[in-house]
Amino acid sequence: MKNVLAAMTGSILIAGLLVTTSVFAQSTIDKKEKNMKKSIGAKTFVFPTPVFVVGSYDTSGRPNTMVVAWGGICCSKPPCVAIAIREATYTYGNIMARKAFTISIPSEKYLREADYFGIVSGRTEDKFAATKLTPVKSDLVDAPYVKEFPFVVECSVIKIEKLGSHTLFIGEIKDVKADEAVLGNDGAPDIAKIKPMIFNPANRAYYGIGKYLGDGFSEGKKIKE
Amino acid sequence: MKNVLAAMTGSILIAGLLVTTSVFAQSTIDKKEKNMKKSIGAKTFVFPTPVFVVGSYDTSGRPNTMVVAWGGICCSKPPCVAIAIREATYTYGNIMARKAFTISIPSEKYLREADYFGIVSGRTEDKFAATKLTPVKSDLVDAPYVKEFPFVVECSVIKIEKLGSHTLFIGEIKDVKADEAVLGNDGAPDIAKIKPMIFNPANRAYYGIGKYLGDGFSEGKKIKE
Secondary structure (H helix, E strand, O other): OHHHHHHHHHHHHHHHHHHHHHHHHHHHHHHHHHOOOOEOOOOOOOOOOOOOOEEEEOOEEEEEEEEEEEEEEEOOOOOOOEEEEOOOOOOHHHHHOOOOOEEEEEHHHHHHHHHHHHOOOOOOOHHHHHOOOOOEEEEOOOOOOEEOOOOOEEEEEEEEEEOOOOOEEEEEEEEEEEHHHOOOEEEEEEEHHHOOOOOEOOEEEEEEEEEEEEEOOHHHHHHHH | OOHHHHHHHHHHHHHHHHHHHHHHHHHHHHOOOOOOEEEEEEEOOOOOOOEEEEEEEEOOOOOOOOOOOOEEEEOOOOOOOEEEOOOOOOHHHHHHHOOOOEEEEHHHHHHHHHHHHHHOOOOOOOHHHHHHEEEEEEEEEEEEEEEOOOEEEEEEEEEEEEEEEEEEEEEEEEEEEEEEEOOOOOOOOOHHHHOOOOOOOOEEEEEEEEEEEOOOOOOOHHHOO
């Protein structure tokens, strides 16, 4: 009996060693994999981020804009969009006071104007005058949008969340409006005509929209076919 | 004196009529402008929206994913990203319980898998098994990411805001990780190699990233030159 136990223990030890060796070999292979992910640090990198031109009025009624890449849709019912803004910006005080903002989506041909909106402050510059763009008062919310940009979203602030360097303004979308020229035959806005930009936070550069790849809620069905 | 006043009043009336006529004529011209914006209604349309594949564990430790287009960066310090999720989803319960999630950015070649993640529920389907993709446990947060996707963001939930149909989960970014294959010579992630997708909410279709257009915080300086 003692011998049997000794033999069994031996087998278990050998089996254990084999398993350990095997796991070690596997782990070595994993580390050598080409696709192993490299840590880049706690950065605000996601792809894509948008180029939202945010419109607001100051206390004297002067229209201002800024460019925001930190934001996105945040609710379907009610329809809401969130934008994150630093307290130091002129827009921050404007939205705090008026509880409204617009988002105008610039076509890629307005890259220069959109970028300018993010470089200077409305505290010292009249950004509309400098860019020769036209503020239009929203008929629904207390904020202006950019007439020359093909697509606009009009928002009323329903929630404000201070997060850290940025404060999140959550705006309920009261309407979206588009130039007739960017609507498709079905009356829906056509992204290929709007030509929105995307912002790449990793190299702080602007990119266009690429080619159509496939339909949502459709392509995935092929997985099970 | 009476005559003078009458004459002045007459002039003011005439001037008033001229102004009214002029404003009316201008307004008529405005309405005829080709670029006049058309109201589309209170829709969740902005361009672009992202294709975030959100990873989470359920209470039994089973990895799950879903695809989220409602979200974006929401703070720089601490670095945070927000994702909006309906209470009915399996992911909602997972993140509520674990207070962590990841975002894996699929390359466009994974369109089908990403779309599948948005069609079926983790309550009834093992999405990793169905797509033959590999869950990897984050070393920093209690959530899995998708090994085959080239770029991942690991998040710890710091705030939860119920907005309506969707609840906003604000995650502090603990690390971002990328495949070596998508890093540029400078060690930074290269969007042209990641090939992220964008989602167009107006036609519910996926698009690629287009061409480089220009540098941020640079192009705008030409406005004043």
